[in-house]
Amino acid sequence: MVLGYLCIGTHQIFEWWAISTKNVIIYKIGLFFSISAMYFNVSGSEYFLRRNLGSRYVLISLVLLIIHMATREMTFENAHFYVRGFSHFYWGALWMLLFLYWNGIHFFIRKKIPAQLRSLNSKLPFYALNISFLMSATYCYFFGLYRNIVGEKGIGNFCGGIASNFEIVFDAPSIWCVFASIQGIFIYLYAKQLQKVEGEFVNFKYEGEIPFKKILIISLIIWGAIFLTLPMFSGLSYKMILK
Numbered sequence: 001m002v003l004g005y006l007c008i009g010t011h012q013i014f015e016w017w018a019i020s021t022k023n024v025i026i027y028k029i030g031l032f033f034s035i036s037a038m039y040f041n042v043s044g045s046e047y048f049l050r051r052n053l054g055s056r057y058v059l060i061s062l063v064l065l066i067i068h069m070a071t072r073e074m075t076f077e078n079a080h081f082y083v084r085g086f087s088h089f090y091w092g093a094l095w096m097l098l099f100l101y102w103n104g105i106h107f108f109i110r111k112k113i114p115a116q117l118r119s120l121n122s123k124l125p126f127y128a129l130n131i132s133f134l135m136s137a138t139y140c141y142f143f144g145l146y147r148n149i150v151g152e153k154g155i156g157n158f159c160g161g162i163a164s165n166f167e168i169v170f171d172a173p174s175i176w177c178v179f180a181s182i183q184g185i186f187i188y189l190y191a192k193q194l195q196k197v198e199g200e201f202v203n204f205k206y207e208g209e210i211p212f213k214k215i216l217i218i219s220l221i222i223w224g225a226i227f228l229t230l231p232m233f234s235g236l237s238y239k240m241i242l243k
């Protein structure tokens with residue numbers, strides 16, 4: 001959890017550096033640091049459950065992503081309190097799929113965890129990342145829907161056009177990283193709670209079944225639903241989204 005949080009923090013540093021230098025290589029390195037958080041989150045869940053959850057496959061997917069990012073042009077610009085990326089859709093798509101898969105694991109085994117550790121299992125993804133995700137998703141979907149309904153008029157023109165000059169596909173990933181800054185305190189609180197049940201946790205190993213296929217299928221369905229509903233919150237065509 002801590003390493004995952006540090007990866008997201010490092011991404012923010014690289015975003016600032018990329019904006020300052022206008023260097024696309026620095027920008028790409030920052031993106032890789034960000035998505036690497038999911039490798040460490042899955043690895044952290046493996047440690048919690050003492051089970052293999054597929055972190056090596058996550059690592060393979062990250063290697064393929066590096067190849068993809070290294071062989072294509074990527075553009076970005078500074079926007080309000082975040083960085084607007086114009087060509088990071090596939091990076092974001094993999095990020096979201098890994099995020100959904102990781103959450104699915106903890107959701108589908110929650111009732112099979114011993115009672116004294118059940119709460120910690122459910123809290124792990126929230127204290128590591130989900131709280132900031134829910135906050136940023138609320139922000140992005142609200143302003144995305146607002147922009148589609150109101151357009152360039154109304155209160156969105158205040159604060160430098162923070163609402164009217166908003167595009168969820170380009171802006172949401174960096175906004176999430178900004179909101180993720182608050183997760184540090186929750187990781188600390190999680191560690192304190194884990195310390196209270198250290199005796200039970202030391203000898204714990206999850207021996208139950210993990211429905212990997214079910215988790216992956218449902219993750220893909222949710223991912224597909226997010227993609228199909230993007231036009232409701234975005235002013236872009238699918239051609240522009242997939243570029």
